[in-house]
Amino acid sequence: MSKKGGSNHYIRMRADKRLGVVGRKSVMWLLAPNPGKHKKSESISAGVLMRDVLCRVQNLHEAKKIMNSGNFLVDGKKVKEPKYSIGLMDIITEVAEKKSYRMSLDGPKLVPKEVKSESAEKKYLKATGKATVTGGKTQITFHDGRTYLGDKNIHTGDTCVFAIPSFKLAGHLKFAPGARCLVTQGKHIGEIAKLDKVIARPGSHESEAQLSGDSGEFVTLVKYLFVVDEKF
Structure with missing residues (x-):
């Protein structure tokens, strides 16, 4: 019988360069992340993060040993x-190790950036969908697949800041002119810039945004923006 489902591994040399794994030629295979929370091209498995990015272990067996001891947390x-x-x-x-990191962008690369303990108690979530569910409640869907029954003032494109691990709403950052935004895709990926205005395009063309940052003024797609605050 043929094997069904996605592969548990993929070739290291073909890994998306945004993942920032080291030693691309030293080991042929990388452990593929489970499907679900994030797109495969925009995520990295916990074991590979520990071995090839944080360089805490020599192999996946050691990584699993640390995980089984309860010493590796994601979102608390x-x-x-x-x-x-x-x-x-x-x-x-x-x-x-008493260390915490937020997965962020360094240019095009997805990297763990060390943060202080108080920052590690908050997570930024971008609202990517909004629907009315049973009982007339508003359900918000976020970029990592989580859902939240929130108030009607949260709109698609806004960022919610949640306390972890309780995931209680701790802040709301609106997608509006003046917002501080991280560019997550495109030519300016990794840049943080101020949103000047949204440019609506006719027909099926996607909306664009004009921003100003260290590289000057530029235009990118609205869907590439992730609102953050000064604490980011």
Whole structure:
């Protein structure tokens, strides 16, 4: 019988360069992240993060040992699966090392950036969908697949700041002129700039945004923007 489902591994040399894994020629295969939270092209498995990015272990067996001991947290919760999908804005905590990281962008690369303990208690989530569900309640869908029954003032494109691991709403950043935005795709990926205005395009053309940052003024697609605050 043929094997069904996605592969558990993929060739290291073909890994998206945005994932920032080291030693691309040293080992042929990378452990693929489980599907679900983040797109495969925009995520990295927990085991590969520990071995090839944080360089805490020599192999996946050692990574699993640390995970099983409860010393590896994602968004404040223990993770014991080396294939667990990790992506943009996830909060990583190494309990024994007393270090925390936010998955962010360094240019086009998805990288863990060390943060202080108070910053590790908050997670930024971009609202990517909004619907009315049973009982007339408003359900918000976020970029990592989470959903939240929130108020009607949260709109698609806004960012919600949640306390972790409780995931109680701690802040709301509106997508509006003057907002501070991280560019997550396109030519200016990794840049943080101020939103000047949204440019609506006729027909099926996607809306664009004009921003100003360290590289000057530029235009990119609205869907590439992730609102952040000065604490980011």
